Amino acid sequence: MVSDSDLIARLHEFLRNSDLTTTSTATVRRKLEEDFGVDLTDKKVFIREQVDLFLQSEQERLAEIEQDGEEDDRTGEVQTQQSDVDDDDDDDQEEVVEETRNGKRKKRSNKLSNEVKKRGGGFTKLCGLSPQLQEFVGASEMARTESTPKEKHQKQEKEEDPDEPKKKEKRQKGGKSGFLAPLQLSDALVKFFGTGESALSRADVVKRMWEYIKQNNLQDPSDKRRIICDGKLKELFDVDSFHGFTVSKLLTVHFIKTEQ
Numbered sequence: 001m002v003s004d005s006d007l008i009a010r011l012h013e014f015l016r017n018s019d020l021t022t023t024s025t026a027t028v029r030r031k032l033e034e035d036f037g038v039d040l041t042d043k044k045v046f047i048r049e050q051v052d053l054f055l056q057s058e059q060e061r062l063a064e065i066e067q068d069g070e071e072d073d074r075t076g077e078v079q080t081q082q083s084d085v086d087d088d089d090d091d092d093q094e095e096v097v098e099e100t101r102n103g104k105r106k107k108r109s110n111k112l113s114n115e116v117k118k119r120g121g122g123f124t125k126l127c128g129l130s131p132q133l134q135e136f137v138g139a140s141e142m143a144r145t146e147s148t149p150k151e152k153h154q155k156q157e158k159e160e161d162p163d164e165p166k167k168k169e170k171r172q173k174g175g176k177s178g179f180l181a182p183l184q185l186s187d188a189l190v191k192f193f194g195t196g197e198s199a200l201s202r203a204d205v206v207k208r209m210w211e212y213i214k215q216n217n218l219q220d221p222s223d224k225r226r227i228i229c230d231g232k233l234k235e236l237f238d239v240d241s242f243h244g245f246t247v248s249k250l251l252t253v254h255f256i257k258t259e260q
Contacts, residue, residue: 001038002036002038004046006036007032007036007040007043007046007047007050008050010032010035010036011028011032011047011050011051011054012054014028014031014032015028015051015054020055020180021180021181025044025047025048025051028047028051029043029044029047032047045249045252048248048249048252049245049246049248049249052202052203052206052247052248053245053248055202055203055206055207056203056206056207056210059203059207180201180203181201182199182200182201183199183200183201183202183205183255183256184198184199184255184256185197185198185199185200185205185254185255185256186253186254186255186256188235188236188254189205189236189251189254192232192233192236193208202248202251202255205251205254205255206247206248206251209247209251210247212233213227213233213244216230218230218233219244220241224244225243225244225245226241226242226243226244227241227242227243227244227247228240228241229241229242236254237250
């Protein structure tokens with residue numbers, strides 16, 4: 001018999017390479033049965049729980065990446081602005097003393113012209129190109145980050161891909177099933193969320209449930225895997241406490257239409 005750890009590892013690998021708008025729990029179970037050559041009918045609940053945990057972890061991971069990216073952008077912007085100020089101060093104040101043919105000494109300001117200042121610094125600074133590269137791009141200078149005519153043409157072709165509408169249409173047709181498909185919610189669950197929404201995807205329901213748990217500090221301090229129900233949660237699940245991994249199982253009865 002295949003171990004749970006092997007099932008989880010293969011399940012994660014399969015989901016990372018799947019279209020979640022068309023993949024269902026049944027699809028995952030059949031794939032695991034095919035890969036391991038065993039009947040996993042008695043593992044339906046386990047597989048569904050692991051799928052929900054995977055979706056939750058992916059959502060949290062993407063949220064963290066997005067937040068880190070925003071912070072990096074803000075930091076980089078501040079550093080760039082400070083660097084520009086420092087460079088302007090140094091360049092504007094520098095003066096060079098030259099000696100003329102008549103023996104007279106004069107001062108020459110080494111201020112940069114507005115045009116040069118606008119060229120920027122770092123990766124956006126204009127660089128001189130080799131004769132071969134000048135012939136290829138049709139310019140004598142170019143920033144490292146600037147696209148070549150060939151790259152711009154390729155990007156334009158990609159944006160004008162005639163097959164793109166067909167791909168979008170195909171994704172939309174397949175979006176009515178799978179983990180991201182909206183499912184009808186029970187009246188009790190609609191009341192619990194209090195948003196008036198009567199249909200949500202399984203992934204969204206699990207995500208919102210965990211948000212509620214964390215916002216109301218319902219995790220046992222001594223064991224955060226254990227959830228201690230408040231009055232509202234107890235009314236929904238009819239339990240005093242439960243293990244975090246079983247939240248998907250408790251929610252199953254609140255989906256009017258579940259994956260087969």
